[in-house]
Amino acid sequence: MLKIEIEEAASKQWQPKIVAFFCNWCTYTAADLAGVSRIKHAPNIRVIRVMCSGRVDPQFILDSFAKGADGVLIGGCHPGDCHYQEGNYKFLRRFQMLRRVVDSLGIEKDRLRLEWISASEGDKVRIVVNDMVAKIKALGPLGLPVKYKEWANEMNVLESEIAGKEEVYA
Amino acid sequence: MIVELDAIRGVTLDTIYDSSEGTLIQTCIQCGTCAGACPYGEYMDYPPRRIIKMLQHGLIDKVFNTDSMLKCVNCYACMMKCPREIHLTEVLLQLVKEQTVIKLPVVPPELQKALENNYRYGNPMGESGRKRANWVQTSTVPIRILSQNPEPVDVLWFVESYPAYHPRGQDTCRAIAKILSALDVDFAILGNEEKSAGECGLLSWESGLAEALVDYNMAILSKYKFNRIITSDPHALDAFNFRYKMYGFKPNVTHIVPFVMQYLDKLKPMLRKTLGYSVTYHDSCCLGRHNNYYEEPRTLLKSIQGVKLIEMVHNRINSICCGGGGGGMWLDTYFKSQNMERLSDIRIREAIDTGADVLAVVCPYEIPRFEDALKVAGYDKKMAVKDIMELVCEAMED
Amino acid sequence: MSSTNGKIKIGFYICHCGTNIAGIIDVQKVVDYAATLPNVVVSKHYKYMCSDPGQEMIQKDIKDNELNRVVVAACSPLLHERTFRNATSQAGLNQFYFQMVNTREQNAWVHLDPEASTDKAMDLVRSAVNRVAFHKPLEKKTVPIKPDVLVVGGGIAGIHASLTLANAGKKVYLVERDPTIGGHMAMFDKTFPTLDCAACILTPKMSAVKNHPNITMWTYSEVVSVDGYVGNFQVKVKRKPRYIIDDLCVGCLDCIEACVYKEPRFFDEFNQGLSKRKPVYMPFPQATPQLVVIDPETCIWFKTGKCKQTCVEVCDRKAVDLNQQPTYKEIEVGTIIVATGFQPFDAKKVYYYGYGTYPNVYTALEVERLINASGPTSGEVVMRDGSRPKSIAIVHCVGSRDKNTNLWCSRVCCLYSLKLAHLLKEHTHANIYNFYIDIRTPGKMMDEFYTRISEEGVKFIRGRVADIYPDTNDEEHRRLIVKAEDTLISEIIKVPVDMVVLSTGLVPRDDAQDVRRMLNISCSTEGFFIERHPKLAPVNTFTDGIFLAGCCQGPKDIPDTVAQAGAAAAEALALIDLGYIELEPNTAFIVEEECSGCKSCVPLCPYTAISYDEVKKKASINEALCKGCGTCVASCPSGSIKQNLFEDEEIYSEIDGILNYKMEEALC
Numbered sequence A: 001m002l003k004i005e006i007e008e009a010a011s012k013q014w015q016p017k018i019v020a021f022f023c024n025w026c027t028y029t030a031a032d033l034a035g036v037s038r039i040k041h042a043p044n045i046r047v048i049r050v051m052c053s054g055r056v057d058p059q060f061i062l063d064s065f066a067k068g069a070d071g072v073l074i075g076g077c078h079p080g081d082c083h084y085q086e087g088n089y090k091f092l093r094r095f096q097m098l099r100r101v102v103d104s105l106g107i108e109k110d111r112l113r114l115e116w117i118s119a120s121e122g123d124k125v126r127i128v129v130n131d132m133v134a135k136i137k138a139l140g141p142l143g144l145p146v147k148y149k150e151w152a153n154e155m156n157v158l159e160s161e162i163a164g165k166e167e168v169y170a
Numbered sequence B: 001m002i003v004e005l006d007a008i009r010g011v012t013l014d015t016i017y018d019s020s021e022g023t024l025i026q027t028c029i030q031c032g033t034c035a036g037a038c039p040y041g042e043y044m045d046y047p048p049r050r051i052i053k054m055l056q057h058g059l060i061d062k063v064f065n066t067d068s069m070l071k072c073v074n075c076y077a078c079m080m081k082c083p084r085e086i087h088l089t090e091v092l093l094q095l096v097k098e099q100t101v102i103k104l105p106v107v108p109p110e111l112q113k114a115l116e117n118n119y120r121y122g123n124p125m126g127e128s129g130r131k132r133a134n135w136v137q138t139s140t141v142p143i144r145i146l147s148q149n150p151e152p153v154d155v156l157w158f159v160e161s162y163p164a165y166h167p168r169g170q171d172t173c174r175a176i177a178k179i180l181s182a183l184d185v186d187f188a189i190l191g192n193e194e195k196s197a198g199e200c201g202l203l204s205w206e207s208g209l210a211e212a213l214v215d216y217n218m219a220i221l222s223k224y225k226f227n228r229i230i231t232s233d234p235h236a237l238d239a240f241n242f243r244y245k246m247y248g249f250k251p252n253v254t255h256i257v258p259f260v261m262q263y264l265d266k267l268k269p270m271l272r273k274t275l276g277y278s279v280t281y282h283d284s285c286c287l288g289r290h291n292n293y294y295e296e297p298r299t300l301l302k303s304i305q306g307v308k309l310i311e312m313v314h315n316r317i318n319s320i321c322c323g324g325g326g327g328g329m330w331l332d333t334y335f336k337s338q339n340m341e342r343l344s345d346i347r348i349r350e351a352i353d354t355g356a357d358v359l360a361v362v363c364p365y366e367i368p369r370f371e372d373a374l375k376v377a378g379y380d381k382k383m384a385v386k387d388i389m390e391l392v393c394e395a396m397e398d
Numbered sequence C: 001m002s003s004t005n006g007k008i009k010i011g012f013y014i015c016h017c018g019t020n021i022a023g024i025i026d027v028q029k030v031v032d033y034a035a036t037l038p039n040v041v042v043s044k045h046y047k048y049m050c051s052d053p054g055q056e057m058i059q060k061d062i063k064d065n066e067l068n069r070v071v072v073a074a075c076s077p078l079l080h081e082r083t084f085r086n087a088t089s090q091a092g093l094n095q096f097y098f099q100m101v102n103t104r105e106q107n108a109w110v111h112l113d114p115e116a117s118t119d120k121a122m123d124l125v126r127s128a129v130n131r132v133a134f135h136k137p138l139e140k141k142t143v144p145i146k147p148d149v150l151v152v153g154g155g156i157a158g159i160h161a162s163l164t165l166a167n168a169g170k171k172v173y174l175v176e177r178d179p180t181i182g183g184h185m186a187m188f189d190k191t192f193p194t195l196d197c198a199a200c201i202l203t204p205k206m207s208a209v210k211n212h213p214n215i216t217m218w219t220y221s222e223v224v225s226v227d228g229y230v231g232n233f234q235v236k237v238k239r240k241p242r243y244i245i246d247d248l249c250v251g252c253l254d255c256i257e258a259c260v261y262k263e264p265r266f267f268d269e270f271n272q273g274l275s276k277r278k279p280v281y282m283p284f285p286q287a288t289p290q291l292v293v294i295d296p297e298t299c300i301w302f303k304t305g306k307c308k309q310t311c312v313e314v315c316d317r318k319a320v321d322l323n324q325q326p327t328y329k330e331i332e333v334g335t336i337i338v339a340t341g342f343q344p345f346d347a348k349k350v351y352y353y354g355y356g357t358y359p360n361v362y363t364a365l366e367v368e369r370l371i372n373a374s375g376p377t378s379g380e381v382v383m384r385d386g387s388r389p390k391s392i393a394i395v396h397c398v399g400s401r402d403k404n405t406n407l408w409c410s411r412v413c414c415l416y417s418l419k420l421a422h423l424l425k426e427h428t429h430a431n432i433y434n435f436y437i438d439i440r441t442p443g444k445m446m447d448e449f450y451t452r453i454s455e456e457g458v459k460f461i462r463g464r465v466a467d468i469y470p471d472t473n474d475e476e477h478r479r480l481i482v483k484a485e486d487t488l489i490s491e492i493i494k495v496p497v498d499m500v501v502l503s504t505g506l507v508p509r510d511d512a513q514d515v516r517r518m519l520n521i522s523c524s525t526e527g528f529f530i531e532r533h534p535k536l537a538p539v540n541t542f543t544d545g546i547f548l549a550g551c552c553q554g555p556k557d558i559p560d561t562v563a564q565a566g567a568a569a570a571e572a573l574a575l576i577d578l579g580y581i582e583l584e585p586n587t588a589f590i591v592e593e594e595c596s597g598c599k600s601c602v603p604l605c606p607y608t609a610i611s612y613d614e615v616k617k618k619a620s621i622n623e624a625l626c627k628g629c630g631t632c633v634a635s636c637p638s639g640s641i642k643q644n645l646f647e648d649e650e651i652y653s654e655i656d657g658i659l660n661y662k663m664e665e666a667l668c
C-alpha cells in the first residue's frame, strides 16, 4: 500500500516527456482518429508532424534526447503502405543504425521506439503510448541536459587543473 | 476470447462492474444466444441472459433464490457462442453459482457427499487416499512414483481421481503409461500424494474447498522438479490453467491428446494394428470449446488404421455436454427429481444414430456416464465407449 | 503587407470549440502563458475560432497590430488548417505564415487530467510560436486535372457514377472484373422497400452504360497498376482473355449450344451454384455486354489440349478465338472513383448454423436467385432435395454484430430479410419465422415496410438463433429444428422448419487490401475503405483525386449507394471543371553551393525526381516530379537539401519549443 502511494507521489512529481514524429498519412491520422473516438491515453507525448517517416533525420532524434526528451517515438505507415511508397523502409534502415548509436550513448532501449500505425489504428496509438510511458516511468528521467552540464563543469575543472599543472611545468 | 486472469482476480458480484469483465457485461445485447445454446436453458428460471439483466438492475438476489445456476453444467456453450464474447462460464456464472449453492436450503445429498469426500479424502468417491496409486501395480510398464524416487523428471503426469480409482479410468491409465513409455517419454506420477485438482464447478473459486485442494497440490508439486505437466482429465487441465494460475502457480500443462500429437511422427509407425471400427467422437466441453482442441483428437483417431470417423449431429463448438461438468456428475438424482433428462442420455442417442461401433472420448467422466446411458438405451452390446488413448494403445499391439 | 521593420509579430489564438477544448484545457492560462513568449504580441481565446467572427478577429488583429505570423490552437490541422490559412491570406499575409496546434483531437479529446492537458497545450504552443518565426512565404503549386475519369467496379455504384460523369460530357473508363456489369443488384428479384423489380430498374442503366458514347466499358478486366497523382494518374488495365472477339460476337449463343459438353455441369457463379453452366456461357440473360465468355478453368481444351472445338466451328462470325492472350491498356485519367462493392459473409464461418452441412440451409443471396423469375428454378422455390418448403426460418445477423465474426451491423439484412419474408410467403404460402436481435429499419419508407410485412402474418421471434439441427422425428424429410430463446417471453423455443435462410452480412472484398495498396488509399482493419471525414468528406479519401462510392466504403442499401455514387461523381466533376488543383508547396530543393555531389540522394527518390548534373557535379530536384516526402532531405550528408514547410530549422525549433530548451541556459 505504502509503496504504491510513494510511487504515485513520485509520478505526480515527474512526468516523462516524449517527443514523437508522426507521418501525416498514417500515424498522425491515427492519432486524430483516437481523438475522434475519444480513446484516452497518457498525456506525455508531443507530436511533431512530418509528411513521411522518411523525413525523420537521425539528428532530430539525438537532438531531442540531448535537449531533454525522456523518450522519442517515431510513427509511420505499415511496411508496404507508405504514402510515398517506401519512405518508411528508408527510415527503418536509418533507425537500425541509430539504435546502435543510441545504445552506445547509454540511452536505454525503451526510450526510443518505432511503430507502424495505420490510419485506422486509433487504439494502437493508445496501446503504444501508454506502454511507452509506463516503461519510461519505470526508467526515470533521462536528463541529458543536466548531465551535459555536469560533464561540462567536470571538463572545466579538469581543464583548469591541467592548465594549472601546465603553468607549473612551464 | 479467454478471460485475462489479472482482470478478474478477487472480483465479486458487487465489484464486477469495476472490472473489465463488468464493462464487457454492459455490452450484452440480450440476444438470448446463451439461453438457447444452454443444454438446460429451458429448465432455468434465469438463464444467463436474464442473469445479466437482473445484475444490471440490481436484482441479482432474486436469482440466488432459484436453482437456475445449479443446473449449469459448465459446458461453455453459452460463452463460446455469445456474440459479445462475455466470459459467462468462466466468470459471471461461477460467481452466481457460488451464491446459489450457499443460499440453497438443502444441498442435494449426492453433491454434498462428493464435496465432503473431496475434502476428507482428496477424491469425490470417498476412496482411501492410500489406494490412489494401487492401479500402478497392474501396469505392464514401470511407472515411477515421485515420493519414492524424487529425481527430476521431464513430464509429470497428473493422474486425477476418476482415472486413478474408477476401473474404466484405470484402463485408460494403463494405456497412457504404455504409450508414454513406447514414446520414450521420461515421466512420473505423484502417486498417493496427489489429490483431486479441484475444478469442476463443484468448486466455484474462492470456495474454501477449492482453495484447500489448490494449496495442497501446489505444495506437493513444488517439492519436485519437472518441466511440464500432462493430464488425461480436461477438467484438471482447466483447473491448472485457469484456477491455479490465479494463485500464482504457472506450470506448463497439456492434455494428453495434444501432448501425444507432438509425437505423431514417431507414434504413427507404431500403430501397426488395423482396428476396423467406425468411430464417433464426443468433444469434451473443456478440451473442445474451452481449449479449442477440436481437430487434434480427430487427427489422432484418423491416424489409426481402419478407423472410420463419423460425426454426430452436434460436434465441435456445437457439441452437447455429457452433463458431468460443473458438479453435474453428482446431480443426476437431483436433475431427475426436476424432470430433467440426463444430458448423457440425449447425447448417446446422437451417438447411436451414427451407427458407429465405438464412441471415443477424452475425458474420464465420460466413460462411466456414457456406458450407463448406453445401458439405459439398451444399446450397450452394439457400441463401446473408449478413451482415445485406449484406442491408440490397442492399435499399438501386434 | 504592412511594414514591420523585419520584426516578427505573432498573433496567438486558442479556440474553446464550445466546451470540447475549454472543458478540459484552461484556455485563459494558455493565453496568459503565450503572451509571455517571444514575439507574441496578441494572445486571445474565443469560443469558435473557425466561425466568421473568429476569423475576422484574426484578420482585424493582423491589420491593427501589424501581425506577420499567426498561430491557432484548435482542432486538427487536417480539419481546419485550410480555413485559417485562407483567413490569414485574406488579411494580406502569405498563407504559410501560419501554424496550427492540434489541441482537440490529440489533446482535449484523449486526456482526462486538465492539468496535464493544459501543460501539453502550452508545450505545443511554445513549439508552434518558435516554429512560425522561421516560416517563409510560399506559393501553392497548381497542377492541371486531366478530364478523363476511371471508375473501378461496375455494380450499381460504378454504373451510376459513370453515367453521371458521362452525361456531364466527361470521358469515363469503367473497369469491371466480372464478365458483366451489374454487381449484386443484378442478382435480386425485387428491392426493398418499394418492391420494384431489380432488373426493371437496373437493366436500362446497364444498357445506357454500354451505349453511352462517353463511356469505355471494359468488363472481364482489372486495374493492375496506378501511378502518378491527382490530375494525372497513369493506369494500366489488364483485359483478361474472354476467348471471344468482342467486335464479332453478336450474343447468339450458338457456341453454348454447340459445346462438346452436352449438359451444363459447372458451378454457375451468378446463380450461386444453384444451377450449372457450360465452360462457354453467358452469365445471365441481361448480361452487359451481351458477349459470351469461355472459362479456361473448366474448358477441356485448356485443361487437356484436346477438344473438337465445336464452339469455334459453329460460330459463322469467327468470333471464338481460343488463342486469345491478355491485353493491356494504358490510360491517363485525372480522377478515380472506387466502387468495388462488398461480398457476402461466408456463412460456413458460423459453424452451428449448418450451412454446407444441411442442404436446406440457404444464404439470402441464394434465395434471391431462387425466387428470381430468371433464376435457376424460374422463380419456383424448390429446394436442393426437390421439395417445397411449408415453413421457413429467416435468421438475421449472420456474421454481423458478433465479435466472433464481424462487429458491425450490416444495415441492409433486416430489410432484405423482411423483403425475403414477403417474397417467400408470396411464392410458397409457407409459415415464415424471422429470428432477430433488433429490427433495424431506418430510412425513408423503411419502417412502413416493416409494418406492411408484419400485417402479412410473418412471425417475429426476438432472439438470436443458437442452434440449427435436423429433426430426428422426421427421417425422410430432413426437417430442421431452429433453437433460440424468445427473449420477449423468456422461453426457449424449438421451431421445426423445412428451410432456413441465413441473412448474411456484408463484408469487404477479399482483395480490398490489394486494391487499397494499389490506389494508395486507407482502409479499416476489416477492409472497408476509409473516407477522409465521416461527416464532412464522406466520399473523399486521404488521397486527392480518389473518391469512394457504394459498399466498398461500408454496408449500405441501393438508395444510399446511388446517392453516394452521385456525390463521388460531383466531387470529381468539381475538380475537373476547375481544371487544376492546388498542391501543398512542400517540395524539396537543393542548395547548389552546399551540395558535395555525393549522389547519395539520387537513388532514394521513389519518383526519380533527383538527377545528377555530370558537368556541374551537383544533384538537382525536378520540382514537378517531387511529391514532398522529405526522404532525401533527411539523408543528405552535407545537409544541402531543404524541404519547404519542413525545413530543418523549423523542425529543430519545434523540438526546442516542446522541450523548452534554451541554448543560452544550456551553455551557462
Ligand SMILES: Cc1cc2nc3c(=O)[nH]c(=O)nc-3n(C[C@H](O)[C@H](O)[C@H](O)COP(=O)(O)OP(=O)(O)OC[C@H]3O[C@@H](n4cnc5c(N)ncnc54)[C@H](O)[C@@H]3O)c2cc1C
Binding pocket: C152, C153, C154, C155, C156, C157, C158, C175, C176, C177, C178, C181, C182, C183, C184, C185, C188, C190, C191, C192, C193, C221, C222, C223, C339, C340, C341, C342, C343, C344, C364, C365, C368, C412, C416, C419, C506, C509, C515, C549, C550, C551, C552, C556, C557, C558, C559, C561
Ligand atoms: C442478399 C442481399 C439483398 C439485398 N437487397 C437489397 C434491396 O432489396 N434493396 C436495396 O436497396 N439494397 C439491397 N441490398 C444491398 C445492395 O446489394 C447494395 O447496396 C448494392 O449492391 C451496393 O452496390 P455496389 O455497387 O456498391 O457493390 P456491388 O454490387 O458489390 O458491385 C461491385 C462491383 O465491382 C466489381 N469489382 C469488385 N472488385 C473489383 C476490382 N478490383 N476491379 C474491378 N471490378 C471490381 C464487382 O465485380 C461488382 O460488379 C442487398 C444485399 C444483399 C446481400
Ligand code: SF4
Binding pocket: B027, B028, B029, B030, B031, B032, B033, B034, B035, B048, B049, B052, B078, B081, B082, B083, B084, B085, B086, B088
Ligand atoms: S449471448 Fe451474450 S450478448 Fe447474448 S444475451 Fe447472452 S450474454 Fe448477452
Ligand code: SF4
Binding pocket: B034, B037, B038, B039, B040, B041, B048, B071, B072, B073, B074, B075, B076, B077, B078, B079, B088, B089, B093
Ligand atoms: S456453461 Fe453450459 S450449462 Fe452453464 S449456463 Fe452456459 S450453456 Fe448452460
Ligand code: SF4
Binding pocket: C396, C397, C398, C400, C401, C408, C409, C410, C411, C412, C413, C414, C415, C437, C438, C439, C440, C503, C505
Ligand atoms: S441490419 Fe439487422 S440483421 Fe443486419 S446486422 Fe443489422 S441488426 Fe442484424
Ligand code: SF4
Binding pocket: C587, C588, C604, C605, C606, C607, C608, C609, C610, C621, C625, C626, C627, C628, C629, C630, C631, C632, C633
Ligand atoms: S522529397 Fe521525396 S519526392 Fe521529393 S525529391 Fe526528395 S525523395 Fe523525391
Ligand code: FES
Binding pocket: A023, A024, A025, A026, A027, A051, A052, A053, A054, A075, A076, A077, A082, A083, A084, A086, A087, A088
Ligand atoms: S507516409 Fe507514412 S511512413 Fe511514409
